Amino acid sequence: MAATLNPSDAKVGSQVGRSVPRLEGRDKVTGRAEYTHVMRLPGMVYAKLFRSTVAHGKIKSIDTSAAKKVPGVLHVVTVDDVMKVLKSPYYGPAFHDQPILAHEKVRFVGEPVAAVIATDPHIAEQAVQLITAEYEEMPAVFDEVEALTSDVFVHEQLKPAHTFADLKHLKDAKNTNVALSYNLRRGDFDKAFAAAEHQFEHEFKTQKVLHLSFEPFACICDFKDTHVTFYDSSQGPSFVRTEIARLLGWPENKVRIKVPYLGSGYGSKLYIKLEALALALAMIARKPVKVAHTFEEMFYQITRHPSTFRIKSGVDKNGKIVARKCEVYWNGGAYADIGPRVTQKSGLTAAGPYDIDNVWIDSHALYTNVTPSGALRGFGVPQLVWAYEGHTDMMARALKMDPVEFRRKNLAIEGRAHATGQILQDHPIEKVMDKVLERMEWSKPFDRGGNSHIKRGRGFAIANKAVISPTTSVAIVNVSADGSATLYCGTVDMGQGSDTAMAQMVAEVLNIPTEDVRVTPRDTDVTPYDMGTLGSRSLFHMGHAVRRAAEDARDKLKALAKEVGEPEGSNIPIAELFQKRYGMQAGNVIGSGIYKPDYTSPAPGTGQSPNVTPFWMLAGSGAEVEVDTETGHVKITKLITVVDCGKAINPKSVETQISGAALMHLGFTMFEKMHIDGGQVTNASLADYKIPGFHDLPTKLESLYVEHDQSNGPFGAKGVGEVATFCVGPALANAIDDACGVRIMEMPLNAETVYRALRAKMGKPLEDA
Amino acid sequence: MTAARTITFTLNGAPVTADVKPHHNLIEMLQGEFGLTGARESCGQGLCGCCSVVVNGRAVSGCLYLAQFVDGADVVTVESLDTREKLSPVQQAFIEASAFQCGYCTPGFIMMVTQLLDENPDPSDEEIKHYLTGNLCRCATYPEVIDAVKLAANKRKAVATA
Numbered sequence: 001m002a003a004t005l006n007p008s009d010a011k012v013g014s015q016v017g018r019s020v021p022r023l024e025g026r027d028k029v030t031g032r033a034e035y036t037h038v039m040r041l042p043g044m045v046y047a048k049l050f051r052s053t054v055a056h057g058k059i060k061s062i063d064t065s066a067a068k069k070v071p072g073v074l075h076v077v078t079v080d081d082v083m084k085v086l087k088s089p090y091y092g093p094a095f096h097d098q099p100i101l102a103h104e105k106v107r108f109v110g111e112p113v114a115a116v117i118a119t120d121p122h123i124a125e126q127a128v129q130l131i132t133a134e135y136e137e138m139p140a141v142f143d144e145v146e147a148l149t150s151d152v153f154v155h156e157q158l159k160p161a162h163t164f165a166d167l168k169h170l171k172d173a174k175n176t177n178v179a180l181s182y183n184l185r186r187g188d189f190d191k192a193f194a195a196a197e198h199q200f201e202h203e204f205k206t207q208k209v210l211h212l213s214f215e216p217f218a219c220i221c222d223f224k225d226t227h228v229t230f231y232d233s234s235q236g237p238s239f240v241r242t243e244i245a246r247l248l249g250w251p252e253n254k255v256r257i258k259v260p261y262l263g264s265g266y267g268s269k270l271y272i273k274l275e276a277l278a279l280a281l282a283m284i285a286r287k288p289v290k291v292a293h294t295f296e297e298m299f300y301q302i303t304r305h306p307s308t309f310r311i312k313s314g315v316d317k318n319g320k321i322v323a324r325k326c327e328v329y330w331n332g333g334a335y336a337d338i339g340p341r342v343t344q345k346s347g348l349t350a351a352g353p354y355d356i357d358n359v360w361i362d363s364h365a366l367y368t369n370v371t372p373s374g375a376l377r378g379f380g381v382p383q384l385v386w387a388y389e390g391h392t393d394m395m396a397r398a399l400k401m402d403p404v405e406f407r408r409k410n411l412a413i414e415g416r417a418h419a420t421g422q423i424l425q426d427h428p429i430e431k432v433m434d435k436v437l438e439r440m441e442w443s444k445p446f447d448r449g450g451n452s453h454i455k456r457g458r459g460f461a462i463a464n465k466a467v468i469s470p471t472t473s474v475a476i477v478n479v480s481a482d483g484s485a486t487l488y489c490g491t492v493d494m495g496q497g498s499d500t501a502m503a504q505m506v507a508e509v510l511n512i513p514t515e516d517v518r519v520t521p522r523d524t525d526v527t528p529y530d531m532g533t534l535g536s537r538s539l540f541h542m543g544h545a546v547r548r549a550a551e552d553a554r555d556k557l558k559a560l561a562k563e564v565g566e567p568e569g570s571n572i573p574i575a576e577l578f579q580k581r582y583g584m585q586a587g588n589v590i591g592s593g594i595y596k597p598d599y600t601s602p603a604p605g606t607g608q609s610p611n612v613t614p615f616w617m618l619a620g621s622g623a624e625v626e627v628d629t630e631t632g633h634v635k636i637t638k639l640i641t642v643v644d645c646g647k648a649i650n651p652k653s654v655e656t657q658i659s660g661a662a663l664m665h666l667g668f669t670m671f672e673k674m675h676i677d678g679g680q681v682t683n684a685s686l687a688d689y690k691i692p693g694f695h696d697l698p699t700k701l702e703s704l705y706v707e708h709d710q711s712n713g714p715f716g717a718k719g720v721g722e723v724a725t726f727c728v729g730p731a732l733a734n735a736i737d738d739a740c741g742v743r744i745m746e747m748p749l750n751a752e753t754v755y756r757a758l759r760a761k762m763g764k765p766l767e768d769a
Numbered sequence: 770m771t772a773a774r775t776i777t778f779t780l781n782g783a784p785v786t787a788d789v790k791p792h793h794n795l796i797e798m799l800q801g802e803f804g805l806t807g808a809r810e811s812c813g814q815g816l817c818g819c820c821s822v823v824v825n826g827r828a829v830s831g832c833l834y835l836a837q838f839v840d841g842a843d844v845v846t847v848e849s850l851d852t853r854e855k856l857s858p859v860q861q862a863f864i865e866a867s868a869f870q871c872g873y874c875t876p877g878f879i880m881m882v883t884q885l886l887d888e889n890p891d892p893s894d895e896e897i898k899h900y901l902t903g904n905l906c907r908c909a910t911y912p913e914v915i916d917a918v919k920l921a922a923n924k925r926k927a928v929a930t931a
Contacts, residue, residue, distance in 0.1 A: 025864040028872030029856065029879060031807020031847035038806040122792060214811040214819055214873040214907050263809075263873030264908055295812045495870030495908050652867045656913060660870060663909035686812035686905075693905050694898035701912060 003483035015507040019652035034260035036233040037218035048124035052106035055679025057135035066130035072123035093271035098335040107334035110300030140369035144331035154367035179365040180340035184607030187358030192323035196314025204387035205746040210303040215263020216293040221278035236532035259522035262494035267375035299684035304376035309387035326350035333372035346380030389461035389730035436620035457739025460622035461730035466613030470599035474528035475545035483574030490530030497653035509550035536719030543714035548593025621727035632755025636698040646710030646718040658703035661724035776840035781849035798836035807847035807876040818904030821877040847876035862921035870908035
């Protein structure tokens with residue numbers, strides 16, 4: 001179908017809202033899609049890492065002599081070698097605290113201490129086994145609450161990057177493990193809490209879990225003396241480019257990041273991971289170097305934050321929550337990564353989707369001696385919701401109030417102020433909750449399972465999240481002389497379907513079929529800036545940029561028509577337009593678009609801002625369970641998740657994001673846990689760290705959305721990558737409590753945890769294992 | 770490192786030879802010697818199914834299968850299923866049912882679903898789940914995979930009766 005300049009109105013609205021099959025589908029089902037982990041370059045050599053066996057210690061010596069003698073080994077590299085090519089070997093998005101290889105000290109078990117570069121990965125692996133190191137072990141701190149007051153300090157002094165203004169005051173700070181304390185104060189918590197009819201206080205915890213993308217981390221660096229190219233499994237090529245340019249002291253235009261499809265990321269492949277190391281090694285080897293993790297090594301790269309959340313609420317005699325205090329401790333691990341942003345950007349929503357006049361939030365990012373923590377599908381919000389929605393149910397139970405009515409009495413509805421002071425807009429939380437309750441058939445009688453040892457129960461939870469702000473996206477739409485269109489955008493398609501959704505927006509504006517839009521693979525030499533594929537920001541921010549770029553191209557085509565003498569409203573085929581102007585199939589029309597939302601920084605100390613986020617994500621989950629009280633085993637018979645997506649650009653993709661996120665979170669809730677003993681991860685393999693499979697599917701799974709037009713969103717849309725993760729955990733814990741009267745305060749909710757709780761309730765607790 | 774040995778086998782219907790070392794697994798050989806990257810090593814323990822390859826008519830975990838063991842064998846990978854003109858019914862069904870997200874595990878699923886439908890042309894939900902237990906998807910696209918298997922079963926029946 002030939003693209004024309006002013007097609008009939010009938011076609012308007014035909015691309016957005018259509019379940020277009022994934023544009024990259026054929027490449028993926030035929031096994032031909034490109035991923036960095038399986039890529040090879042001519043002349044490429046391989047690096048493998050020697051890692052720390054102690055959690056905290058000074059490096060006394062590293063003996064690489066035997067490794068160097070292995071035939072095929074080209075270099076054995078320590079930080080001293082790195083510092084010969086890169087003066088300062090430290091990197092990171094919030095703090096420049098992470099050394100490319102351990103420098104003087106090690107701070108967690110698994111930290112890279114030395115690297116072997118060899119012609120063959122097996123040779124490199126074998127040589128790594130011959131490296132030895134001696135450490136002077138130091139006391140370590142593992143727990144986030146202990147880290148606040150411990151006299152063990154993970155870092156000698158703090159090194160904030162220049163990126164974030166609210167970290168500047170931490171420059172050169174000593175004798176602390178706090179990488180950021182975020183505070184919000186609204187009203188007078190102390191006074192309102194003291195005066196409240198009912199007072200509640202609970203402490204919730206979450207465990208250490210991780211992303212486990214099936215394509216493990218991988219990066220190939222091809223360093224030339226005048227420019228450098230990376231082939232990178234990254235969610236944020238623009239950030240990688242900036243950070244590599246900084247390390248080299250080069251302008252950005254000499255640094256090229258190419259990103260093929262990702263064997264997903266879920267937040268793990270953000271900011272900078274293997275790239276600085278790959279750079280140093282390629283500079284030393286003077287050949288392309290590939291650093292590709294094994295599955296086990298992912299346990300030493302990045303995880304989700306474990307957390308402790310102490311929550312207090314004061315409730316008046318009518319069941320209205322009048323005061324809430326949230327103290328949240330985030331276990332950030334040995335290097336800050338993006339932890340301080342998780343601490344702040346999630347911290348501001350710690351009080352939940354409730355209308356509370358007096359709120360106090362303290363959210364602390366803490367260094368500890370374990371694998372670093374960062375973003376994982378929700379940016380901290382699932383840990384918060386786990387606490388506040390458990391707390392909500394426990395209060396309703398204690399007050400003998402219906403959990404629906406208790407929430408309804410306290411919901412933060414549109415037009416009311418959020419704890420930050422921002423007036424809530426496009427925040428239809430009651431709509432989301434009602435949909436969950438409707439699908440749960442909440443108002444109908446519920447079968448509790450009679451007198452058998454199988455007890456049935458149900459529960460639900462609701463939540464909101466503020467998209468991180470302010471962030472920028474840029475897009476380019478290139479219309480070629482045959483009328484076909486190409487989109488250049490930095491959003492990385494790691495499975496969420498962004499290429500297809502972005503192409504739909506271009507197609508909608510230009511009135512062409514989505515299938516005719518080509519989305520270029522990410523390549524910073526041609527793809528313009530994007531802050532990163534993270535935090536459900538892409539569809540909104542990049543969506544705006546893409547729409548603007550397409551509109552710009554359309555306007556330029558119209559100007560071109562005028563220039564060649566076409567009458568107003570002409571429906572000339574685009575190809576003819578170029579032919580007329582350039583005398584042959586030649587030329588391009590380039591449209592560009594940029595988007596950055598308005599934003600007001602939260603006031604220091606109080607966290608107040610009239611404009612802290614451009615949109616809210618809203619979710620609700622409902623669960624029905626059967627608890628076997630003889631074994632503690634929990635069977636999930638129903639799991640319903642509802643989100644507000646604004647407008648579904650691609651309905652099928654939205655549904656898949658909801659069910660995928662909910663099921664991933666079912667794993668985090670029910671069984672996933674990194675076991676750490678004295679700083680050592682003891683289950684770093686898929687055999688020992690179970691993730692959801694077919695047999696973990698709930699008997700009934702529903703993944704639904706409501707469409708409440710996002711008034712400032714592109715085509716009324718907003719992102720949905722994370723939102724379905726928020727409520728699964730507390731909905732299940734609330735359902736288990738409903739079934740058998742035990743309240744689990746720390747995930748995971750596996751059979752052992754539930755059985756121990758049942759025994760404790762009977763007054764016959766089991767001994768610790 | 771030990772010397773390589775030359776082996777001869779059938780790869781996607783064509784006779785081939787390859788020089789492989791004793792420690793090379795099937796995936797390394799397929800990627801290194803033949804540029805076939807559809808089967809991928811992920812967990813390295815034969816638990817995730819990303820590396821599924823069919824050897825002598827049975828799916829194996831390529832990450833645990835030493836390359837030299839396919840000497841004389843018939844090896845089939847995901848790359849054999851499509852032609853320029855046409856995808857296999859299972860591949861087509863995966864696209865129509867949106868049964869993948871990141872796509873890393875997808876070739877493994879496609880191979881196992883193809884084998885499932887060869888053995889059982891009309892599987893129930895429970896049979897599908899049971900047969901595919903050894904295939905994991907971290908994006909958790911499980912409901913869509915079940916839809917795709919049923920869709921593929923119908924497509925294959927339509928082809929058979931045509």
